[in-house]
Structure formats: structure tokens, C-alpha cells
């Protein structure tokens with residue numbers, strides 16, 4: 001029997017690999033990053049973490065120690081398929097692998113919202129700014145605003161401060177009193193992290209402004225100033241609150257989108273999350289998908305943070321060990337003590353976060369006709385409106401085909417969801433669940449060379 005394939009070497013993929021190794025099994029972890037760790041533990045060649053590095057080093061050490069675990073870093077899975085119980089993945093190094101068991105641990109990517117000027121140099125996603133800083137120590141700018149929604153803005157702003165950046169403000173579009181209805185779901189361990197970030201930000205005198213958003217960025221060739229405003233509970237600008245501030249860069253983050261590219265190619269069933277309508281892999285209590293032998297863990301089953309990713313990875317690793325006959329179900333139960341309840345608890349907290357930091361519809365009022373929606377194909381808001389109102393497109397797919405939104409290099413990763421929401425609003429009918437699922441349909445997951453394509457006979 002071939003070894004288990006793990007696509008993604010972040011927290012969920014690493015913890016699954018360790019459980020498979022502990023059960024005496026073999027696995028290969030494939031990750032496009034040059035090193036293990038995923039988004040949370042992304043690091044420079046010599047790993048140094050300002051906090052929470054111990055868990056990474058423990059996992060890495062166990063993975064390195066086990067001869068049955070191979071790590072193929074800096075390698076991309078560009079295509080995947082599932083036929084008659086066997087998964088095949090094609091790698092950009094020209095090789096392919098097959099296995100009866102595969103774990104999708106592909107994580108998530110930043111969710112973006114457009115506004116006038118968001119395509120100027122100097123404008124980055126919060127995750128992108130964080131990733132560059134973690135991987136190379138480079139800064140997105142010297143005087144920056146961090147804006148959007150969600151608790152992730154805090155670690156991004158704090159690490160920029162620690163790196164010597166002047167953070168001019170953290171603008172949170174939602175309001176903290178959204179927590180009133182979710183007090184029972186609060187994870188106190190996360191409050192400790194939040195307190196640490198607040199301490200760093202308050203020592204640096206960084207203003208944290210709730211109910212504020214960046215509604216425009218301006219500059220000649222790159223960002224020179226931003227327009228910020230107070231927004232109401234629906235994210236609509238409150239009249240008379242507009243301010244203009246000089247800065248040289250901005251980092252904006254609106255939560256994350258689970259990366260389902262590989263999962264979609266494997267033909268697994270997906271759910272549309274009831275709170276934020278993100279598409280997630282449907283899994284059972286053992287993290288197994290609708291396809292026998294295909295498991296999923298971490299952000300691909302719903303955004304929930306590092307602790308959930310680690311827990312789900314462990315559950316998946318133990319379940320894979322059972323399916324491969326490495327351990328009995330009794331042994332699996334012993335190894336899984338506390339994992340199911342931990343998963344439920346964190347998932348409840350994650351759902352509370354999604355509710356409190358939900359993206360509200362009023363963001364569309366920040367757009368002007370010339371605002372670029374699809375950066376790859378440079379399609380404006382006006383052009384999208386035209387295909388609906390002048391050409392008669394009456395569903396998301398037709399509007400996308402006519403406007404070319406989402407048909408560029410990123411294959412809709414950046415604009416797919418927000419364009420679906422814009423088109424839905426113009427048509428007067430929100431995107432259907434299947435239309436949202438369609439955004440993740442990328443038969444070629446990542447750009448590859450024609451040579452690779454030819455070599456692999458595809």
C-alpha cells in the first residue's frame with residue numbers, strides 16, 4: 001500500500017503526519033512553501049518565533065525523526081484527481097504520486113474587498129504583509145494603516161510595530177459589542193493572545209478605532225494617502241466622518257477564504273457555511289470527506305485558527321492510521337481522548353468570530369464606477385454593472401464570462417467571492433451555493449510551465 005499523501009505542511013498537515021508516524025505509518029507532505037509551518041508558522045530559513053514556537057519545533061522534530069515521513073517542500077500540487085478509490089497528485093517537479101489515502105490540508109488565503117485605489121502599489125492584504133515579514137523580515141512600508149475586520153488585524157499590526165513600522169492606526173469595521181451575544185463561546189486562551197497584542201499596540205500608541213474603514217487609497221503611482229471614515233453597522237459610511245491621512249502603505253484583511261482548489265479536483269462534497277457563506281469541505285467526525293480515503297483538516301474545513309487546525313489534523317491522522325490497519329479502533333479511541341470536545345469548543349468560538357466579524361453588505365457603497373474589481377483582468381465596477389444591465393447577464397457565471405472577472409492569473413482567488421456578491425446584488429438574487437462552489441473550480445491549481453505539462457502527458 002502506498003504512503004499517505006498530505007497536501008499542505010501547515011499546522012493541520014504537520015499534526016496529521018505526526019499521528020500517522022506514531023502509529024507506524026508512512027506519509028509524504030507536499031508544500032509549496034520552502035519550509036514546513038504553513039501560514040501560522042511561516043518563517044525565514046532559521047526559524048525564530050516571537051511566541052508559540054515550541055509547538056512548531058516539537059512537531060518538526062518528530063517529523064524529522066521518523067524515517068517514514070518525507071517532506072517535499074517548495075513543491076506544488078498543480079493537479080489532483082480521484083478515481084476508483086485512488087487519489088493522484090501531479091507535482092510541479094514533474095513527478096506524480098498515487099495513494100488510497102490523502103489529506104487535504106491546504107489552508108486558506110486572505111479574503112479581499114475592493115475600494116477605490118486598492119490596486120495601487122503599497123496596498124497589500126494583511127496576510128500578505130504578515131507573510132512577507134515572517135518569511136524575509138521585509139516591510140510593506142514605513143508608515144501604514146492596518147484595516148478590515150477580524151482579530152487577525154491585531155497580530156499583523158503588532159508584528160509590524162515590533163519590526164519598527166509606524167502603525168498609524170488599526171481600523172476595525174465591526175464593533176466589539178457584537179460579542180454580547182457570544183460571550184459563552186469566548187476561548188480564554190485566545191484572550192491572552194489578544195491582551196499581548198493590545199499591550200504592544202498601546203505601548204506604541206497605536207490608535208485602535210472600532211467602526212472605521214479605509215474607503216479609498218490615493219497616490220501618484222503608489223499610495224500616498226488614505227481616506228478613512230466611520231461606518232455604520234452595515235458598513236455604510238456615516239456622513240461627516242471622512243478623514244484623509246498621509247501614509248505609504250496599507251494592509252487590509254477581511255478574514256480568510258478556505259482554499260478548496262485541490263479538494264474540488266478530488267470531487268469531495270462541500271458545504272456552504274451558514275454564517276459567512278464560505279465553501280468548506282464536508283467531513284465526518286473522523287475528518288473523512290465524502291470520498292473514501294480522502295480526509296480534510298484545518299482551514300479547508302472552515303476557518304478556525306491554529307488550534308483547530310492542530311486538533312483536526314490529529315483526528316485525521318489517527319483516523320488514517322485506523323483505515324490503513326495500523327491501529328485498532330480501540331487504540332484510536334485511546335489516542336483521541338479529548339480531541340472531539342476540543343474541536344467542538346474551538347469550532348463554536350470560530351463561528352462566534354465569523355458572526356461578530358461578518359462582512360456587511362454596505363461595503364459596496366465604497367465603490368465608484370472606475371473601481372477595479374478584478375485586478376488580473378482590470379475589470380471595473382462599471383463594466384460588471386454593464387454586463388448585467390446592458391447585456392442582460394442574469395446569473396453569476398454569465399456575468400463573469402462576459403466581463404472576464406476571475407478569468408486571469410489568480411483564477412478568481414482574489415476577486416471570485418466579492419465579484420459573485422457584487423453581481424448577485426446587481427441581479428437582485430444572491431449567488432447560489434453552487435455558484436459559490438464554482439469559484440473553486442481550478443483544474444490547473446497553479447501556473448505551471450508548458451514543459452511540466454508536456455512531461456506529465458496531460
Ligand SMILES: Cc1cc2nc3c(=O)[nH]c(=O)nc-3n(C[C@H](O)[C@H](O)[C@H](O)COP(=O)(O)OP(=O)(O)OC[C@H]3O[C@@H](n4cnc5c(N)ncnc54)[C@H](O)[C@@H]3O)c2cc1C
Pocket residue numbers: 007008009010011012013030031032033037038039040041075076077078105106107108109110126127128130131155256259262297298299300304305306307309445
Ligand atoms: C496569509 C495568511 C497569514 C496568516 N497568518 C497568521 C498569523 O500570523 N497568526 C495566526 O494566528 N493565524 C494566521 N493565519 C491563519 C492560519 O492560516 C491558521 O490559523 C493556520 O495556519 C491554519 O493551518 P492549516 O494547516 O489549516 O493551513 P495553513 O497554515 O494555511 O497551511 C496550508 C499549507 O498548504 C500549502 N498548500 C496549499 N495548496 C497547496 C498546493 N496546491 N500544493 C502544495 N502546497 C499547498 C500552503 O503553502 C500552506 O503552507 C494566516 C492565514 C493566512 C491565509
